[in-house]
Amino acid sequence: MFHTQLEWLNTLKPNFKVLPLKDRLLCGLGALLGLAISSLISWYVLGDFNAWYIAPMGASSVLLFAVPASPLAQPWNMVVGNTIAGIIGVTCALFISNQTEAFSIAVALAIFLMMTTDSLHPPSGAVAITAVLGGESVHQLGYHFIFYPVLLNSVLLLVVAIIFNRLLGKQYPQVAQVNTRSKDPTPTQKVTIQPQDIQEVLEHQTQLLDISEYDLQKIILEAQEKANARNVSQYLCQDIMTKDVVSLDEQDDIHKALDKFKKVNLMSLPVINSQHELVGTLALYDVVEWFKRAADPRASWEHLVKQIMNRKVITAQPQQPIQDLVPYFVERSFNYIPVVEQQKLVGIISRADMIAVLQQQLNQSKL
Template sequence: MFHSRLEWLNTLKPNFKVLPLKERLLCGLGALLGLALSSFISWWVLGDINAWYIAPMGASSVLLFAVPASPLAQPWNMVVGNIIAGIIGVTCAMYIPNLTEAFSVAVGMSIILMMTTDSLHPPSGAVAITAVLGGEAVHELGYHFIFYPVLLNSMLLLVIAIVFNRLLGKQYPQMAQINQRSKDPTPTQKVTIQPQDIQATLDQQTELLDISEYDLQKIILAAQEKANARGISQFKCQDIMTKDVISLNENEDIHSALDKFKHMNLMSLPVINAQQQLVGTLALYEVVEWFKRATDLRTTWQRQVKDIMVRQVITVKPEQPIQDLVPYFVERSFNYIPVVEKQKMVGIISRADMIAALNQQLNVAA
């Protein structure tokens, strides 16, 4: 009996991924910082106005910091949704005497207009209610309520969310599509599931899904790669990597680095320190950009590779299957990926290495 009740309760739970403890703590920390900083700034700007901060921002912080990939959490949704709800809420408070009727109409109309303008933001429903039930302090503001605190709160919280998510390496706001170079499908999509296939399927859905088409594409492509990998024997990165790696030292002079690029006819090189640890990567175009800025006094201090290199580098481990590398070479056009073990670079895998290995796998499969 107890077991059956437990199973019934499980049917009420969402099919939602539970993040690791570290990620959950970071989400909570982001909301804490976002609300604390934005409320302090609102108080500093608005002074004695009692409505300097509104409760719906707490609901917005859940979306911005816990599920920033949600379409409902995007900047357009938050700003436009809150403005629409604020306008309708204030208008209903002014012209509908009965409070129950006023906030009911305000929320209903807000939902319709937000869905019409593709700006649905659930906390905006609470903004509409706050405009009606916020008391005399809110009613005295009239339509100024839309600008402060609603718009001020929204913009402050949004800016903090963008900075915080970017510091954690999360893409926020979400990009519109996977292929940033062309409107055409990416190379992987051309031979598997294409965006129009996903769009056609979504068009047949009658309910609103809380996932962007962009994220749906990424999930489907990742699943497709895993399914394909089951059918072929996998090389590991250590099997195809080049161990005799040409690299730059972080303290190397930029002119010297350019000579190495010219001599080796390469477009980018990994950068290591004195302990042979990978610390960055430098592309030829970044050296060219440095030469273009050479007369700028603000860049006269840049003399060494470490001054202009990119410090965030995608790396792999020797034991990883090479299928893990395909998205970087195909979707993001990487020239090479460093192989790192115990914080030291032990090799690199170039696009040519990948082509040769995948060709061999195709021949075996045939």
């Protein structure tokens, strides 16, 4: 039960890289320096002014120092987004008497205009709310609120972020091209995935992705280099097998096994024992046959996976060439073949894995 709850909690977590401790400390240090320096300068410039610094800068510091590669953290987004939010917030505060209506409309309009001008910056939503709920000192400023403290805070924090990230060797702001010598695709891109391919895919996305096209290009190029290094004339089973194997335990109840079949939408699953050794395979049709004979008193004792599984299993070794497996997939219509090492299940190779290798080899033969 506890394990199931942990799995459910993991589905709520983002697919986000956890940085090493040193990098996390540097991100925190950057925010500390950025906020302290920009705050002190703002206080020096504005003196005893009550609204010399605004809370949304704390949210901006998260983006500028923790995820400076994000499109939402770029200087255009920071300055233009905060400016738009400030203008909309002040306007709503002046002309809408009900504060709840004022800040709700202000944030909604700010989001629309920021997305229209490609300047979306999440903390700007808080800037719009601050313009409405900031109190008498903010309201007395009127449209001057946009210049100070909003733009003053924004520019100062941005300058510190640029200097700090550059000192750490991070490219901030982001540049638009991977190929620094030319606007053309890199040599690798010319023969694989090109920038216009990425653009066409992104154009069909129905949601905003928090990653720039530039970063996508870099990631794809680095992944292609690793794939090319792995590109050998003869693939072994260990090169293409799936290591995270969905399996059944021989002591599982058959009803529990059926639930897993429903969850993973597969027609057959390998069966292991408590030592993670492969002991059989169970197909969905085996479960169907069990249900058909469930009314037979002679079959009433069958309630565990090990009682109805198939113990004769064709297996492969990690170092075995995948060519050896072709006859099983072609002539005998196997869906997958388990890969075992010292009797332990270490992976599986599916029909889809074999097709992917064939496609890769066909593409290479065309070059």
